[in-house]
Amino acid sequence: MSLLVPLAAALLMSTAQFPLATQVQLPSGETVELAADFLTYEADKQLLTARGHCELRTGEMLLRSDEVTYDEANQVATATGNVMFVGPGGMAAVADDVRVDIRTFEATLKGGLFMQKKGVTQEAMLAAKSPEELRSMGETPVLLSGSRIRRTGPNAFVVDDLAFTPCECGPDEPSWRMEASSANVVLGERATLSWPVVYVQSVPVFALPWVYLPLSERRTGFLIPSPSASGLNGFSVQQPFFLTLGRSYDMTLTPGYYTGSGFETREFLFDDDANPDTPLARTSYRQPKQVGVKGPRLLTEFRYVPSERTRGRVTLGLLHDSRPLRDPRTSDFYYYPRVDGEPPRYVDVPRGWRGEASWQHLQDLGSGWFDRVDAAFVSDGFYTRDLNADILIQGVDYLRSSATVYQRQADLYAGLDVSLRQDIRFPYRFFQENRVPAGAFNPQGQVDLPRPKTFQRLPGIVFSLPERPLEDLLGLTGGLRAEFTRLAPFSGGFGDEGVDGIFRQDGKYIPPGLKGESPIDLGQSNGLFDSGDREARDRIDFTSRLSTSVALGNAARLTPSLSLRQDVWAGEYSGKTWQRGYPIAGLLLDTQLVRTWAGEKSAVRHAITPSLELRYVPGGWGSVPFVRSGDGDFAQPYDEIDFAVPLTRGGATRGFFQGVLAVEQSLRLKTGNWIREPLRLRLGQGFDLTRYVPAANKPFDIDSQPILRDTFARVSTSAGILNGGAMVRFDPNTGRFTQLSADFSIDDGKGHALYARYDDVLTVSDQAFNRGEPRNAVGPDSIRRPLDALVGSLSRETPGLFATERTQALIAGTRLMLGFGLGVRYEALVQPPSQDPTNREISQIRFSNPLTQQTLGVSYGPACDCWRVEGVVTLRRDLGLEFSGVNFTVAGLGSFGSGG
Structure with missing residues (x-):
């Protein structure tokens, strides 16, 4: 390795006598300083010997040993006794003996150890007097040793019997290492290992046929694979690959594969035609589980930090799911028409391509201007549920994205923003049609199933003057805020929710108090603007406030205020306009x-x-937007500004x-x-x-x-x-x-x-x-x-x-370090048993266990905490016990695993 460069100085030592300190020129033209207590040359043996405090030094490199010999006939240089080397960039090495063949550039080491140092200056390393002192200096993020080393380039080597530890353990006894029969090493860049075996405290853990390891904080290469197993998706494995794209950009490509969670057994009741007087016959059949995925996946993550003012991350995930297509109206598979006496048959049409995308971005534009993006999108409503078995993640109903450009000063705020929501309560697909497959049972006769139209903020413009003292009006402070908001679906001009103004997955309308079969809401997704449909609206909201503060002696303070809110709406589809305003009087004692x-x-x-x-609103003028039905007018507010005060049925301000x-x-x-x-x-x-x-x-x-x-x-x-x-x-x-x-x-x-x-x-x-x-x-x-x-x-x-x-x-959990490097974490989600009003007996049996989800992780790592491996198991009330995967964290390389 880098030991070869200073040792090659021995090649230049000829038959002449040398003083105890002299300069020698290398073939590369570089000059080294050679010093020793005793220096001799035996002409008959063509042997040069330097003894006692031998030192070879250049501007950035230093080699010290007790003795250096050079056999000119065989072109072999040997350094013995307390060999230590210091090179540029924090490189250091120590050995008992080093033998170098100058012709083949091969070095045989005894007790050799190479270290990448940080947290210590080059001057301090050059001043080290012994290998022990050099070993103890600073931190050691990389340890590397081998029995035979052959140089193939300026910083490139082929190493036999390599032992590699990329951590900040103590250099004498690293707690873990990776050994390989041979390796190609480029210092400061990477190490390619053949048949490496990972040892933890001298115990072999696992082996791989080949591995690429980076030797720097940002270096292209494969990362550690992350296998996992779950009741949701069966066995899965992912192999991340880190790609460096310059100093400010990098990318991680993570291909993977999910085997799927297999089949489930269901019961089927039917009439026995041969014995019509007997009770319903019972049989069982198998079909795939409704949740989960099966197939290959590629997740790409791109990160950028081009300047101190800009940073961001973009992710894109693609998955080809071979699970059967789901009916978004029932969240179950599509089925063929029923045949008497036969179990249901699902339509085996794969879901096909599914995916996810996200973008996080933050930038300081200068002069008080900033922009920020926090966006996330999925291809369909159940994408997150199918990939994550965690109960809390599955309970999310909406996925929100936002982007804004704003100027923020001490006395001014102005911004333009966009806020988007995806309704992920139902398994509708967002970027392609939800078509009923051919041959499926389809009593409603719909071929394309319209999905819910979620309202978005497209866009919002805000101008605000925070409250501040008014110079011309002593004792008064004032502020105002103006906002333009457009609340609308992406297309269509209205939500098409139907009679009740709510999108229902099965399309049925359930009036209050209705018993029995519920009627179909013919207004939902019919493409017509009906009475209950929400339409796209533009709104201007204006709010101003004046206040003052009066001291009541030394006992109290009185703060009266007066505000005014005025709103104007315009319906984009109907062309109607509405306005509402009201004053607000406040008093704080x-x-x-x-x-x-x-x-x-x-x-x-x-x-x-x-x-x-105290707060007083005497009433107001106008009303929020309302719709008319056979029962009269009823208000149709959308957001918190529409709901800013109590409203009457018709949408007028109710004084309070x-x-x-x-x-x-x-x-x-x-x-x-x-x-x-x-x-x-x-x-x-x-x-x-x-x-x-x-x-x-x-x-x-x-x-x-x-x-x-x-x-x-x-x-x-x-x-x-x-x-x-x-x-x-x-x-x-x-x-x-x-x-x-x-x-x-x-x-x-x-x-x-x-x-x-x-x-x-x-x-x-x-x-x-x-x-x-x-x-x-x-x-x-x-x-x-x-x-x-x-x-x-x-x-x-x-x-x-x-x-x-x-x-x-x-939700309760704990994390404990139990000594000897052992760690434990446990988390539980506890929910009381649910009650089913239609069948309380079945409900009590099914939901008798209040522990909805439990997660247990057991980890091990050394005292220096340079690495930690954790196994995670999860027990869910509906899925049972499953192995959630292994998480492996290595200092300087990152964390790899399946979470849990």
Whole structure:
């Protein structure tokens, strides 16, 4: 290796006598300094010998040993005793003996070890007096040794019996290594190994026929393959390949293959024609599982950092799925028409090409201008569910993407943005037609199945002047915000949801209180603009605010404010326009009681802040967009600005007078310049006093509404390694907790952690929702305040529908380091048993286990933590126990595996 360059100086030593320190010129023209305590040449033997503190030095390289000999007849140079070499770029080597054949440029080493150093200067390495001192310097991200080395280029070598360790272990006893019978090595670039075997603490772990390993932080080459096995997709393997495209760009290509999860057995009931009086006959049949994928996949990831102001990442994944095509209306396979007495037969048409794409980009354009992109797209609604068995990932309903260009200054914000959503609740394909395959059972007669039209923000323009003191009006602060928003589907001008304004997967319409068979919503996806369809709209929203602050002596502070919101809408399909406006009066009265305990090096501050906030909207003019039906007008708001205040049925502003009485406590600790807040607690009670004030467009039931609204409490705490928080919402009118949430974490920063989160939310049952009940009728969705209000509406259940239900979930986990390099992590998702109102007995058996998902990972790594290998198993309530894969992390090379 690089030892050969300085050792070649021996080739130039001829029969002349040399002083104890002299200069010698190499064939390359480079000059080296040769020094030793004793230097002789035996002419009859043609043998040059240098003994005692032998040193060969160039400007950037240094070779030291106890003795150097050169056999001129056989052209062999030998360095023995405490051999150490220091080269450029952090290269260093030590050996007991080195023998170099000058004719073949082959070197035989005894006790040889090459090291790539970092965290130490070249001058410090050149000043090292012994191999032990050189070994202990700085960090050693690369260790490499071999028994025979042949130089093939300036920094290229062929190595026999190579041992390679790309980590920052101690150079004397690396905890792991990769050995190979032979290897091609280019220093600072790569190592190509033939039949390498990985050893962990001298125990062979696995072997490969060939491997390419980079010897730098960014070097083209194959990375470690990642196998995995799951009940969702069977066995899969992926082989990443890292490609360097210059200093600022790189790419990772990851081909892989999924074997699929096999078949499942189903039962089929049918009439026995031979014995018509007997009960239904039962038989079983096999078909592929509905979820999961099968086939090859290629994932490409491109990263770029062309400057300090710009960075980003683009990913593209393509998958050819040979699983049978799914019917997006039922999420099951397509089936051929039924034949009496025979089990169902699925239509074996492959799903074909599927894919994913994402783009993350951040750029500072200068002069206060920035742009940002955070986008993700999938080819169909079930792409994420088919590739990820994780319960939490499968529960995502929408995939959101956004892009914005904005200017941000101290007193100004202006931006243009686009926000897109993909509805991934159903398995509809987004970029190709959802056609019913030939021969499939098709009672509705539709050939092309229209997918839901999700509304997008295309685009949004925002101009804002944050609140600031007004120079001409002493004591007043003011601010304004103007926004243009276009909410529309990609095409068609309207959503085509049908009569109820909601896209339903099976196309049926379920009016409130209807029992029995539900009718088909003939307005859904019929291509006509019906009464319940949402149309594309353009909206201009203008909001301004004035406020001042008045001190009430030393006791309290009074902050009155006056705001105005004005909105104008234009329907792109109907051509209709609407406008709505209303004033907002606000008043905040607060005070603070503070006590401080000061010490020599620290101080403790305790503050109690009671406050009363009032907000009054006398009513307004105009209304939000509405639609007309046989039952009269009903409002059709889209987003949080449309919902900014309570609305009447027809969309007019419902005046209100609301208040929130709260008290907040905080505890702060200051040590030097470091301030932390170990405790903050806020208690509050909401009020709706509307029935005591005149209100325009007063709804008929306003006088019957109670004054008290939700009672809430929030707490956050932090004490050393402990962090926690909790949120409680209580409805005093029904006597029910609408929300209970809590979380905590303990992390000592040494690999030991414990964390948990619990959520208990009162929600509308699925049965009530399927009967037309809105999702925000009860629970925190109901009491959540609108944008310009202080409290939300009442939480009510519609008589005659299914009762509300509680949605509960507990996520808890821990990470532990058990010593001897062993690590364990465990996480569990706990949900209570579900209840099926149609068959409670079956439901209790099926969902008796509240542990929805459990993940266990066991890992091992050395004390230096330069590498860690982890095996992961997952137990899911519906899929059973499965091996999720192996994760392997190597310092300097990255993490490879299947996650879990």
